[in-house]
Amino acid sequence: MSALEAVAILLAGFGAGMINAVVGSGTLITFPTLLWAGYAPVTANVSNTLGLVAGGVAGSWGYRGELVGAGPTLRRLLPMSVIGAAVGAVLVIVLPPGVFEAAVPVLIGVGAFLVVAGPRLQAAMARHRPAADGHGQTPGVALLVGVMLAGMYGGYFGAAQGVILIGLLSLLTTDPLQRINGYKNILATAANVVGALTFLVIAPDRVVWEVVGLIALGSVAGGIVGAAVGRRIPTTPLRIVVLVISVIAIVAFVTR
Template identity: 55%
Template sequence: MTAWEVVGLVLAGVFAGGINAVVGSGTLVTFPVLLAVGYPPVVANVSNTLGLVPGSVTGAIGYRRELVGQGPRLLRLGAASLVGGVVGAVLLLVLPPGAFETIVPILIVLALVLVVAQPWLARKLAERQPERHEHGGVALLAGVCVTGVYGGYFGAAQGVLLLALMGILMAETLQRINAVKNVLAAIVNLVAGLVFVFVADVAWLAVGAIAVGAMVGGLLGAKVGRKLSPVVLRAVIVVVGLAAIVQILTR
């Protein structure tokens, strides 16, 4: 890579880290840049997953106040994300390229509908099953695990899916849910990345460039995201999700 290409990846990492901290879908920024630089799709996906890990970590650190008191929840959902991330990483290595592409836009559209309808759906679910609504139950564990599979495989809009699931199945504020989302995304990216390190080709220079940018972007994104009202945050989620769908369908 040339020096300018490295700089471009750092800047893409900043933007992706910021978007991931607030909503998700940072992969849709860095992945195309890696392809444009000349990396094959699987190498680009593997390197992108590893490069975005530090940004997810700094994003979670930026939301540390919202994570207070959520330790048991993080352990439970984190375990589901860990399993899903490993499975998704293995699927990336064994399935033909693009195997999930047809369902990705459908998943994102469904997630956006759920995010918009979340306040109403959450109230209705709380009325019918208040005790389950407090922690999400088996349904949330299964949903987080499946989202982890998707995140380990590709990851674009993983955050949108997590926000939709947790927003409906847990009695919690959107900002605290967003904090948990950052931790779960970090777990998925980390475990998938560890799998890739041992069995796949990794472009380490690209990983380093994205990681540097993503760390800065994660902190900046958390600072901005924590100040957004639930209505504005939901609007940002929808805009980013729609942009993700357009990019996937037109690339």
């Protein structure tokens, strides 16, 4: 790894940590950076998942104030995210590498679309549920299944998992957006933790620890900053950055 590549990965980790805390989709920053640095897709995905755990924890801690009284809901949602993530992480390893490589451009494209279309999708979802009362309610079957599927996606690849979770929670709960963002951080981080542990057990040879360390260091700083200023950062510029990087990543991936 050259000095330039190390700096790029560190900065990508910072950007991913910040974006994950505010919007979700940080993998669309780090994953293309790792591909640019020459890492194989599965190796990049595994190392990226491990590295982003630390940033997710930092972002989740920063939103702890929004989750006061949310324990009962989280106790029902967390197991679903964990189960889904474990299944998704196993699929990354047991399926032939060609399957993951073929899926990457599609997954990046879907993730980018969800990031860009997120506000419109959330607004449309909000029109179909009752007005938020701030007290929440017991998660229904649809939300539990949706969180499990989002966790599976997160364990397999993870880009824009946060956007998916925000959309689900906006549609199927009456909680205010800031609390929903807090839920999103916890659930997405749980999926990353499970994916990371699964990779460590069944594919330790795919882990590049210097990459994990750089992404972890950058994402912790980014998660702290993102959580601190999450209510003030305009999300539109962040979405544009993610879209541009995603397009570049897709082009670079299919023409390599």
